[in-house]
Amino acid sequence: MDDDVTTALVTGANKGIGYAIAEHLGARGMRVLVGARSDAGRDKAVSRLRASGVDAHGVRIDVTDDRSVAQAAAEVEERFGRLDVLVNNAGVSGPFDPVTWTQDPTTLDLDVVRQVVDVNVYGVVRVTNAMLPLLRRSPAPRIVNASSSMGSLGRQPGPVMAAYAPSKTFLNGITTQYARAFADTPIIVNAACPGLVATDFNDFAGDRTAAQGAATAVRLATLPDDGPRGGFFEDAGVVPW
Template sequence: MSIQLFDLTGKRALITGSSQGIGLSLAEGLGKAGASVILNARTASRLDEAVTALRAAGIDATGVAFDVTDHVKVSEAVAKIEAEIGPIDILVNNAGIQRRGPLEDYPIDTWHEIVRANLDSVFFVSQAVGKFMIGRQRGKIINIGSLMSEQARYSIAPYTATKGAVKNLTKGMCTDWARYNIQINAIGPGYFATPLNKALVENPEFDSWLKKRTPAGRWGRTEELQGAAIFLASSAADFVNGQIIYVDGGVLATI
């Protein structure tokens, strides 16, 4: 009985920004738990490669290319998925970017770019999918936050601002939509070796600092985020709402 609580068989999950890195790993985890997964990215070729890899692992995977920062394209894509593929039971808002730079010289265009990618996209996709979930009176939405939903570090203030906003948007979505039997929660990854963190992974000074700063003493592996996603997507989390689970090797627990 307890294992069945985490069974996602018969569920369909849309994961944004899932052609690589954390998004692809989350899609793999949900797929292995039984869900059919819909991958999303802007580049169709990279999406095709990811879908092929998941199918080779026995996962029911489909790719749908669209830009999550374009409200009109998002609405069109979600409506098409619902009509042609099937209802979206689980939404994972993973798409995001990082643009580093000193705050005093941070370009205005780059500020708008990172807000569109990291915050607007969560609102756009959640709103489009949420309308269908409200009609069905059920659904799971998982937003991907960050340690930077709670902390800050030099040169990434705009990123920190967007991830802090994702945390509070998660709470707001819960407040509005929990009445419709929709559970909206977030995962806050710590430092994981992904393409987004490539510059940090390859920096010996930062690598050494991180390992000393993290109680677990290492970088996270993307597959270590799968368990939290499966939990939040499953019936085991039916009364968990408006929360953010940090998967960080203990970074937030210590100073």
């Protein structure tokens, strides 16, 4: 493979914000790896991206499965040799009340909390650590974690979401620890809030497009070497933690 081409892996890139991130990174000339569990969804996304001129390739990955993540890392190494950008976009909300759009902490099923954290936090750690040897081969590695302002303890927007919101708070904390660990390396890691985007994640109730939601993640994925580290950002700037 051409060593001059920047290679980016986006998890959960078969639809929604993840697809938009892949599309915009591809438009910037990057080779985009569409990470997704669904073979059909992944193949469809790759075909759409290629039709728009993006150098897109599919990578099967289930962020909750150690073996799947290890196999994905081995595949990326075999096919592309290194990884320059990792966008940990895959995420879930967990079930919520369809009328109030809430997850009540007083009645919350602990299995729901475990499932949400397994994807939104453990999945990020699992994928990041598996891809880290490949990222270290890049001259300018970037990691972006898809967070939400609902994880902000200062802002606390939206309905009570006792599984989803704390998972993003947890993710923000993990992001800062990675940034501290990478302080003396070229690896830059940050968290991005896309805003309330209309996707099937929220039954298309958002007021922003997927392209708008992708903008901050794309900016953080393409930071210069002196860019910020360990921050939490949205379109308007820093999100209060």
